Amino acid sequence: MSQRIVIDPVTRIEGHAKISIYLDDMGEVSDARFHVTEFRGFERFCEGRPFWEMPAITARICGICPVSHLLASAKAGDGILAVDIPPAADKLRRMMNLAQIVQSHALSFFHLSGPDFILGFDSDPATRNVFGLIAANPELARSGIRLRQFGQEVIEHLGGRKIHPAWAVPGGVRSGLPDQARQAIREKLPEAFSITRAAIGHMKTFLDTYRDEAASFGTFESLFMGLVADDGTWEHYGGALRVVDATGAILEDHVEARRYAEIIGEAVEPWSYLKFPYYQPRGYPDGMYRVGPLARINVCRSFGTPQADDELIELRQRGGATIKSSFFYHYARLVEILGALERIARLLDDPDLASRRLRADAGVNRLESVGISEAPRGSLIHHYKVDEHGLITQVNLIIATGQNNLAMNRTVAQIARRFVRGNTIPEGMLNRVEAGIRAFDPCLSCSTHAAGQMALDVRLIGPDGQELDRVVR
Amino acid sequence: MAAKTLLINGTMVSAREGETILEAARDAGVKIPTLCHLDGLSDVGACRLCLVEVGGRLRPACTTTVSEGMDVHTHTDALKAYRRQIIELLFAERGHVCAVCVASGHCELQDMAVTLGMDHVRYAYLAPTCSVDISHERFGLDHNRCILCSRCVRACDEVEGVHTWDIAGRGTSARVITDMNQPWGESETCTACGKCLLACPTGALFKRGATVAEMEHAPARIAMIVESRRVRG
Numbered sequence: 258m259s260q261r262i263v264i265d266p267v268t269r270i271e272g273h274a275k276i277s278i279y280l281d282d283m284g285e286v287s288d289a290r291f292h293v294t295e296f297r298g299f300e301r302f303c304e305g306r307p308f309w310e311m312p313a314i315t316a317r318i319c320g321i322c323p324v325s326h327l328l329a330s331a332k333a334g335d336g337i338l339a340v341d342i343p344p345a346a347d348k349l350r351r352m353m354n355l356a357q358i359v360q361s362h363a364l365s366f367f368h369l370s371g372p373d374f375i376l377g378f379d380s381d382p383a384t385r386n387v388f389g390l391i392a393a394n395p396e397l398a399r400s401g402i403r404l405r406q407f408g409q410e411v412i413e414h415l416g417g418r419k420i421h422p423a424w425a426v427p428g429g430v431r432s433g434l435p436d437q438a439r440q441a442i443r444e445k446l447p448e449a450f451s452i453t454r455a456a457i458g459h460m461k462t463f464l465d466t467y468r469d470e471a472a473s474f475g476t477f478e479s480l481f482m483g484l485v486a487d488d489g490t491w492e493h494y495g496g497a498l499r500v501v502d503a504t505g506a507i508l509e510d511h512v513e514a515r516r517y518a519e520i521i522g523e524a525v526e527p528w529s530y531l532k533f534p535y536y537q538p539r540g541y542p543d544g545m546y547r548v549g550p551l552a553r554i555n556v557c558r559s560f561g562t563p564q565a566d567d568e569l570i571e572l573r574q575r576g577g578a579t580i581k582s583s584f585f586y587h588y589a590r591l592v593e594i595l596g597a598l599e600r601i602a603r604l605l606d607d608p609d610l611a612s613r614r615l616r617a618d619a620g621v622n623r624l625e626s627v628g629i630s631e632a633p634r635g636s637l638i639h640h641y642k643v644d645e646h647g648l649i650t651q652v653n654l655i656i657a658t659g660q661n662n663l664a665m666n667r668t669v670a671q672i673a674r675r676f677v678r679g680n681t682i683p684e685g686m687l688n689r690v691e692a693g694i695r696a697f698d699p700c701l702s703c704s705t706h707a708a709g710q711m712a713l714d715v716r717l718i719g720p721d722g723q724e725l726d727r728v729v730r
Numbered sequence: 731m732a733a734k735t736l737l738i739n740g741t742m743v744s745a746r747e748g749e750t751i752l753e754a755a756r757d758a759g760v761k762i763p764t765l766c767h768l769d770g771l772s773d774v775g776a777c778r779l780c781l782v783e784v785g786g787r788l789r790p791a792c793t794t795t796v797s798e799g800m801d802v803h804t805h806t807d808a809l810k811a812y813r814r815q816i817i818e819l820l821f822a823e824r825g826h827v828c829a830v831c832v833a834s835g836h837c838e839l840q841d842m843a844v845t846l847g848m849d850h851v852r853y854a855y856l857a858p859t860c861s862v863d864i865s866h867e868r869f870g871l872d873h874n875r876c877i878l879c880s881r882c883v884r885a886c887d888e889v890e891g892v893h894t895w896d897i898a899g900r901g902t903s904a905r906v907i908t909d910m911n912q913p914w915g916e917s918e919t920c921t922a923c924g925k926c927l928l929a930c931p932t933g934a935l936f937k938r939g940a941t942v943a944e945m946e947h948a949p950a951r952i953a954m955i956v957e958s959r960r961v962r963g
Contacts, residue, residue: 646865
């Protein structure tokens with residue numbers, strides 16, 4: 258008799274989702290689905306607002322990565338004004354995005370996924386959380402909090418507040434970085450570097466400890482997409498989109514923001530509020546692609562900073578030239594933190610930052626514009642249309658987590674096939690399924706532009722819809 | 731001018747004849763909350779925040795003149811409750827979203843809510859779909875944030891002297907309008923002087939291109955303009 262196991266909601270992710278695992282008559286996994294169960298409707302209620310307000314409005318989509326929305330939106334706004342923003346504004350925006358990558362990646366690794374790595378996937382779920390991590394390894398937990406704090410403080414120095422700074426605006430930024438703030442950031446950099454290097458060391462041991470998981474957590478062929486700089490190096494704010502296949506062959510390159518719709522299509526499924534973007538030329542669902550830390554590392558030639566480039570060589574030695582295992586998202590995330598810190602250090606010495614020209618002034622010069630930035634979780638696309646006065650008439654937001662939707666579903670199915678046997682529900686198995694999702698660090702608040710709470714409710718349901726078993730934690 | 735003697739909160743106060751209770755209270759150091767009142771403009775008693783008890787009856791302090799022997803109470807428990815209710819009703823009537831408002835941090839409505847201890851709204855939000863007009867070259871109007879205080883109407887009429895602004899409709903359908911209810915950018919009378927922006931207590935009127943928390947009004951400048959004109963004769 259075929260059955261369905263439901264994990265609802267999935268824990269230690271940003272947002273609210275459930276997972277259904279379908280078993281066939283033999284008790285083998287036949288399919289699995291990652292359902293996103295929330296809806297907020299930002300794209301609708303932004304209509305009618307002046308586009309100048311969009312960075313601050315869309316930043317409210319998420320409390321973890323408001324900066325990503327702020328920047329993608331401000332870039333789309335630059336396009337409506339049809340301006341090149343002042344160099345200092347461009348560099349300050351970059352610094353804020355790098356700080357955002359540091360703080361969000363630190364949250365993902367230390368707070369959300371750390372408990373799995375340090376305490377074990379089969380450990381007691383009551384303590385398999387950040388508090389358990391603090392009890393088991395207080396120094397590691399504390400260092401994670403400190404690293405996140407570093408990123409948040411850089412954001413605060415720039416934007417005046419850690420969360421939802423309304424600082425990037427169409428045309429540039431509202432304020433510069435005072436000398437004393439620059440010095441304060443400089444003084445905290447060494448600690449951030451040392452925490453990151455230690456975390457990368459831990460990650461390398463986890464790859465050996467969790468060899469089985471590394472091999473089965475979403476290891477499959479897919480396309481990868483991300484921004485790269487003109488010279489092919491790692492990019493997070495400028496540059497243009499590149500798509501590579503599982504062999505590393507470049508399928509698309511130098512795709513500017515305004516052309517995104519030529520390569521990305523969006524499908525919907527009745528069982529999830531999260532859309533399913535796909536690579537248009539390959540159709541749905543064959544055009545599955547991944548975005549985020551792993552994709553950015555797979556699409557770029559190199560990091561362009563010495564320490565991260567050294568780590569990139571080892572990362573590729575362990576994972577392959579084009580890495581297919583989603584478990585490596587964690588590793589890629591840490592190497593990205595290292596590269597981001599190096600770039601912040603470099604920016605701090607940039608004389609352009611002292612300029613007082615921070616904001617280009619212009620009216621409505623284009624009625625349609627697209628802004629893309631790399632959010633911690635992957636490429637973030639804001640597409641606006643406005644009327645002649647600048648009131649929004651249409652919004653399309655393509656969020657990183659949405660773009661990983663097909664891959665997350667594939668990951669869930671793969672892990673379930675490897676670890677689920679029969680119709681009982683071993684807790685550690687369920688946690689592995691969730692951990693597979695956590696590798697992508699999904700932000701469902703962003704992706705559906707929705708918010709939710711986290712807990713775990715697992716249901717085993719027979720083909721007639723009858724509930725056979727249930728585990729709640 | 732004859733002096734009048736009255737009681738404000740039990741204290742004997744002397745006031746000039748023709749003065750309002752609001753002015754007499756202010757001279758006596760008693761601060762009565764207001765929103766539609768703006769120094770330099772005439773008073774209309776629109777917002778009802780300044781209601782006081784006079785001999786047990788409710789009177790707007792901004793439009794009630796003092797009289798001999800008046801017994802005024804400005805901060806009774808009932809009045810405090812009414813004032814909070816008024817602010818809650820203002821929030822419930824339109825789409826006031828401080829988090830993404832151009833005037834956040836510089837808004838008299840927001841400040842008043844904090845001052846009066848409004849930590850939540852007990853009424854159902856009407857959540858109307860109000861339009862935004864940014865057809866003007868320099869300024870914008872968001873009806874979602876308008877509280878119909880009419881300060882813009884009076885500043886335009888009494889200080890600039892062109893009367894571009896007025897109010898059309900009644901009740902919750904009332905809206906500030908320019909000229910014959912046409913887009914602001916098409917107004918033939920507007921001189922783009924910006925006095926309406928100086929006077930606006932919320933984010934309803936703003937500089938075009940303003941982003942969140944960026945719109946600072948300067949209502950005190952209305953009184954400065956009026957006073958300097960008076961001095962020059």
